[in-house]
Amino acid sequence: MDDQTDKKPAPQKAAVSVEASSLADQVATIKLGLKASPVRGPLAWVCVGIVAVIVATAIGQVLLNRWNQPFYDALARRDMADFLHQLLVFAMIAGGLLVLNIGQTWLNQMIRLRLREALTLDLIDQWMRPARAFRLANAGAIGVNPDQRMQQDAAHLSDLSTDLGVGLLQSFILLVSFIGVLWELSSGFVFHIGGYSLAIPGYMVWAAFLYAGIASWLSWLVGRPLIGLNSERYTREAELRSSMVRVNENVDAIALYHGEPDARRRLELDLGTLLGAMRRIFTAQINLSWVTDTYGWITVVAPILVASPVYFSGDISFGGLMMAVGAFNQVHSSLRWFINNIGSIADWRATLMRVADFRIALTETDALHDTEKRIQFGENANGSLTFDKLQVSSPEG
Template identity: 55%
Template sequence: MASLTEHSRLPGPTKRLRSLAREIYNTPGRTALLFLAAGLFIVIVLTAVMQVKLNAWNQPFYDAIERRNWNEFLHQLGVFFLLAAGLLVLNVAQTAANQLIRVRLRDLATRDLIGNWMTERRATRITRAGEIGVNPDQRIQSDAQTLTEYTTDLGIGLLQSTILLVSFVGVLWILSKDVVIPIGDRDLAIPGYMVWAALLYAASGSFISWRIGRPLVRLGTDRYAREAEFRAAVVQASQRAEGIALSNGEAGSRRVLVASLESLVAVLRQIAFARARLTWVTASYGWVGLVFPIIVAAPGYFAGRLTFGELMMVVGAFNQVQSSLRWFVDNTGTIADWRATLFRVMSFREALLGLDAVETVDGVIAREESANDRLVLDGVNVCTRHGTVALSDELVEVSPGERVLLLGQPGSGRTSFFLAIAGLWAHGSGRIAIPPDAEIAYLTQRPFLPAGTLREALAGAGSGATDDEGLRAALARVGLDRLADALDRAGRWDLELATSDQERLGYARLILAKPRWLVSDEGLDPTDDPNRALILSILSQELAETTIVNISQRREPTGFYTRVVELVSSDPGDRVVTACAAQMNESR
C-alpha cells in the first residue's frame, strides 16, 4: 500500500506555493484579494518614487549645512516635512493593505484546507494515514495562520525591495561616475563602482546567511510538530481531568506532559543556538553597513570630486540598493520558518488529496455502491493493529427489511469491521457493496453532537423534519421534552448532557432522519436498560421498515434478529496477520 507520511515526496517550495496560490486564485473570494494586491503595488511604487525624491533632497540639504546657508537650510526642512508627510500617508496605506491581505489570505487558505479535510470522510481517514494525520488542528489553524502571515510579509518585502532596487540602481550608477580611486598620480574610475560594491557586499552576506541559516528549515518543521504534540497532550489531559483525578493518575499524566514538553524544549534549544549563530552574520553585516558606503565613497569625497551633500546622496542611494539586495540576509530566519510551515501545510493538503489514490491500490478493501439494493460483504478480511477479523460466512448479503447481527467477542476487531463498512478503514481485502450513503445511518454508542444550537444537533446531515413541531415531537418521544424550549440555544451538548441523554438525542435524530438502512457499532447496546428498551421500541415502531446491521458482543434481545453471523479473529501467529501487519506498516 502506498505511503502517506510527513516526509513523502512532494514538490519544492516554489511549486508548493504555486499550487496553493492556484487554488486560492480559483476560490470565489479572489477578486477582493486581487484588488488589494493591485492597490498595494501602486502604493509601493509611489513610495519608491517618494524615496528617490527624498534621497535627492540629501544633496541640497547637506550642501546648505556645509555652506552654513540658514535660509536654504530652513527651505530644505520644509521640503523634508512635505516629503515625510507623503511617505507617512503611503506607509499607513501599505500597513492597512498588508493587514487586510493577511486576513484575506488566511481566510482563503484555511477555507481551502477545511474544504479538502472535511469532505469525503477524509477527516477521519487521514488519522489512519500515519504521521501526516497527527494533529490536523495545528496545521489548519496555527500553521495556516503562520504561513499566510509570513507569505504576506515576505512577499511585500521582496516586492518593495525589488522596486527600490530598480529605482535606485540607476541613480547609484550615475552617481558613481564621480567616485574615483586615486592610485599614485592617476585616478581610477570604475563604471558603476558603487553598484558593484553594493552587489558584492550583499551577495557575500546572503551566501553566508544561507549557509548558516539552512538548518533552521528542518528545525522549524520539527518545532511545529512538537508544538502540536504538546498542545494535543495538554488538551487531552484537560478533557480527561476528572478521570485522572479519580484514578490518582496525576503523577503519570504529569510525566507524559513533561516528557512532551522536554521534547519541544530540546528542539527550541537547537533553534536558539542556530539563531544565535545566524545573528553573528546578520548583526555584523548590519553594523558594518553603517560605514561601508562612506568608506567605499570616501576616495571621491577626499579627492574633491564630491561635495558633502553629494556624498550623502551617494551614501543614501547605496544604502537603498544594499538594503534591497540584502533582503535575504535580513529575512533568513523568517524564510526558514516560512518554508517549514509551507511544508507542513502543503504536505497535509497533498496527503488529503492523495488519500483516494492510496486507498484504491491493490491490497485494500474494495468499496462500491450496491447495484441491487443490498449490502454485500464478499470475502471481507479486515486488518487491525492486533490481527485480522472476518465473517464466518465467505459471502453475506443483507436484503431490505432484514435485521442482522454480526457477533464478535471483545477485542475481536468489531469497531474496525464497522469502520470498514462505513468506508473509514481500508486495510484488508475483499469487497463491500453498500446502498447509497444518503439512505444509510451509522450509529455508535456515543453519537456525535456538533457544537451549536440544539436544532442543528438534532437536524444533522440528511435529517427529515426540521420544523419546531417535528423536532419537539422527536424530543418528547425519547424523553427529552424538557429541551423543547432550547432548540435555538447554542451550546456544547456533548459536555452539557449526560451520556444517556446524548444517546437519546441520537435516537431522536434517527426518528427525524428515517434511514432505510442502519449500521450500528454496539449502538443498540446503550449504557442503561431504559435506553435499551427505548431504542428497541423505536426500531419496532418508527423505524420498523429500516434494515439493521448491528455489530455487537451481545445476542440480546432474543428474537429481534433475523440472522446472526459471527466475526472470526485470526490467530496472532497466522500468516495473514503477518501480511496485514506489513501492509499497515507500509501505509504508515
Template identity: 50%
Template sequence: MTNAEPLGRSGAAETTYEIGFKRQIAIAATSFWGSPVRNRILLVATALLTIILLTAYGQILLNQWNVPFYNSLERRDLPEFIVQLKNFAFIASFLLLLNVVQTWLNQTAALYMREGLSRDIVDQWLTDRRAYRLSLSSPLGVNPDQRLHEDARKLSEMTTSLTIGLVQATILLVSFIGVLWQLSSGFVFHVGDTSFSIPGYMVWGAIFYASIASLASNLVGFRLTRINAERYAREADLRFSLMRTNENLEAIALARGEENQRQRIHSKIDDVVALIRQLAMALTNLTWVTAGFGWLALVVPTLIASPAYFAGTMSFGELMMSAAAFNQVHSALRWYVNNFDSIADWKATLLRVMSFRAALVDMDDFHPEGSEVLLERGTAEQLAFRSMTICAKPNGNSCAHAFRLREPDPVINFGERVMINGDQGVNRKLLFDALAGLWPWGGGSIDLPEQEILFVPQLDYLPEGPLRDALLFPAAASAFSDEEIAAALTRVGLHELTKSLDEHARWDRRLEKDEQMLLAFANLLLRRPQWIVFNDVLEGLEPETVERLSSIMSELQEATLIYIGRSGAFYDTMSPRLLHLEALPQTPPAL
C-alpha cells in the same frame, strides 16, 4: 490497536511525508487560484503595488533632497537651510500618508489570505471522509489542529509580509541602482602613475557586500528550516496531549493517574524545549552574520564614497546622497539576509500546511496495500455481501487477523430486521465501518442499496452550539419545525429539552450517555431514513432506556434495520434474522 491509530506507521513518520518545494508552490498556487477571495486579494495587491511605487518615488525625492540640504549646512546658508526643511516636511508628510495606507493594505491582504487559506484547508479536510482516512493511514491525520489553525495563520501572515517586503525591496533596488550608478560613474582612481575608472563602482560595491552577507547567512543558517519544521511537529504533539488530557480529566482523576500523565506531558515539553534550544543556538549564530553586517553598513557606504570626496570631485551633499543611495541599494540587496530566519520559518510552515493538504487530496485515491473491500452502489433495494472478508490487523500486504460472515454471500432485502453478532474477539465495529466506507482493509465487495443509509454509532457526535443544531446534525437547523422537533423529543422521553433548543452548551458533556442516545433516536424519527445500521447502540444503557429505544425501533416499519451487536432486547423485540461473524484461521508464520 484501535481504529483511530495510523496503520503500520509510527509517530516519527510524520515528518517523513515531504513534498518538493516546487510542488508545494504549485499546490499553494492552485489553492489560491481556486479561492473565492482571489479577486479581493488581487485588487488589494494592485493597490499595494501602486503605493509601493509612489513610496519609491518619494524616497528618490528624499534622496535628492540630501544634496541641497547638506550643502546648505556646509555653506552655513541659513535661508536655504530653512527652505530645505520645508521641502523635507512636504516629502515626509507624503511618505507618512503612504506608510499609513500601506499598513492598512498590508493588514487587509493578510486578512484575506488567512480567510482564503483557512477555508480551503478546512474544506479539503472535511470532504468525503478524507479526514478519517488520513487519521487511519498517516500520523498527519492524528492531530491536525496545529496545521489547520496555527500553521495556516502563520503561513498566510508570513506569505503576505514576505511577499510585500520582497516586492518593495525589488522596486527600491531598481529605483536606486540607477541613481547610485550615475553618482559613481565619473570618478577616476589614481594608483601611482596609473589612472583608471570603474563605471558604477558603488553599485558593484553594494552587490559585493550584500552577496558576501547572503552567502554567510546561507552557510550559518541552513539548518533553520528543518529545525522549525521539527519544532512545529513537536508543538502539535504537545498541544494534542494537553487536549486529550483536558477531555479525559475524570478518567485520569479516577485512576489517580495525574502523576503518570504529568510525566507524559513533561516528556512532550522536553521534546519542544530541546528543539527550541537548537533553534535558539542556530538563531544566535545567524545573528553574528546579520547584526555584524548590519553594523558595518553604517560606515561602509561612506568608506566606499570617501575617495571621490577626498579627491574633491564630490561635494559633502553629494557624499551624503551617495551614502543614502548606497544604503537603499544595499538594504534591498540584503533583504534576503535580514529575512533569512523568517524565510526558513515560512518554508517550514509551507511544508507542513501543503504536505497536509496534499495528503488529504491523495486520500481520494487511497487504496490499502493488497486487497480491499469494494463498495458498489446498486440499483436494487437490497444490501448484498460478495465474498467479503474484513482484515482487523492489516500489516502491509499481509493480515494478522481477519473475519467474515459465516453465511455464504447473504443478501438483506428492504424492510428486513437483521442482527449481526460474532465470535469472541471479533471486532464487529470494523464491519460497521466497512459498510460506511471507512474501513477498506479486507477483500470481496458489498453491494449497497440505492437508498441512503444512516449509520448510528454507540456515541454520536454532538457539535457545539445550540441544542437544535446538535439534535439535527448533519441536517440544517431550518430543516424541521419546532413542532416536529418537540414531537420527536417527547417520543424519546426528552420533552424537558424542548425549552432549551436555542441554548448553547457542550451537549456532549451536559447530557448523560442515555440522553445522548435518546437524542440520536429523536434525530432518526425526524429524518426517517429507509436503511439504518446500528453499532450495538443498546449496549451499556439503563433498562428503561433500552426498553424505550427498542419500542421506537419496532415503530420504524418503513425502514430496514441492521443491528451489529449482541442485544437481547433487540432480538426479543424485533425477532430479526441472524447473521454471524467468524474469525478466519490465522496462517502460521513461515519458518
C-alpha cells in the same frame, strides 16, 4: 447484507507520505488552492493596490534622496534662506511618504486577512470532502493534529507570506530606483594607485552588490538549518498540545484509575522533546546573529568608506557625499533583504511545508482509497444479515 471486496489489499500504502514533496510542489498546491478560492478577487485587488503604493513610495524615496544634496550644501554654505526652503521641501516629501506608509500598512493587513481567509477556507473545503477526514486520520503521521495545520499553521503562513512578499517587492523596486542614482554618482571616477589610473564605471554599485552578496551567502550558510529545526519544533508543539487535550478529555478515567503519574510522564516527555527542539533553534539563531549583527555594525561606516574616495578627490560636494551615502544605503538595504529575513524565510519554508503537505495528503487519500479494500453492500434473498470476507485493519496496520 453481503460484504465483499473487489480489489486486493495494499498494506504497503497504508500511510500517505508527502513529506518529501519539493518546494515547487508545495508552492503549486497553495496556488491551486488560492486560484479556486472565492476571495481571490478581493485578494488580487488588494495586491494591486499595495504594488501601486510601493511604487509611489519608491518615487518619494528618490525625491528625498535628491533633497539631501541641496540641504547639506546649504548647511555647508551657511545659507539660512536656502536652509529654510529645503526644510519646507522636506516637510512636503515626508508628509506624502507618511500618508503612503499608513496606506501600505492598511493594505498589508488586508492582504494578511484575505490570505488567511483563502487558505483556511480551502483547507476546510478539502478536509470536509466526503469521508476525507476519516481517511486522513488513518493515513499515518500526516493525519495527526489536522486542526493545528488548518488553524495555527495557515495563520502563520499567511502572516509570513505577506510580510516577506511585500518586503521583497519593496526592496526590488527600491533597488531598481536607486541603482541608477548610485551609478551616476560614481561614474567617471578614476582611482589613482601608485602612479596608475583605474576607472571602474559605477564602482559604488558593484561595491554594494559585493558587500551584500558576501553577507547574504554567509547568512544562508549559517541560517539554513533553521528550516528543518522550525519544522521539527512545530511538530513537537502539536504533539504536546495533543497530549494535553487527550489528558483533559480523559480526566475522569485518569482520576478513577489513579493514572496521574503515567499522564504526567507522558506530558513531561513531550515537553522535553519540544524544549530540546527549541534549544537547537536558539543555538542556530545565535550563530546567525553573529553574522547579521557583525554586518550591521560594519554598515554604519561602509557607505562613507565607499563614497569617500570620490569626495576626497573633489569630484562631489559634501551634499553630494550625503546623497551618495543615502543612495548606497538604499541599494544595500534592498540587497540585504535576504540577510535581514533569513530567519523568517526559514520559518516560512517550514510552515509552507506543513500546510502544503497537509493539502497534498488530503487529495492523496482519495487515490489511496481507490486501491484499498472497501465495503460493498448488497441484499440477501432471504433477508438475513451476513458478512463475507470481512477484515478489520487498525491504523497501525
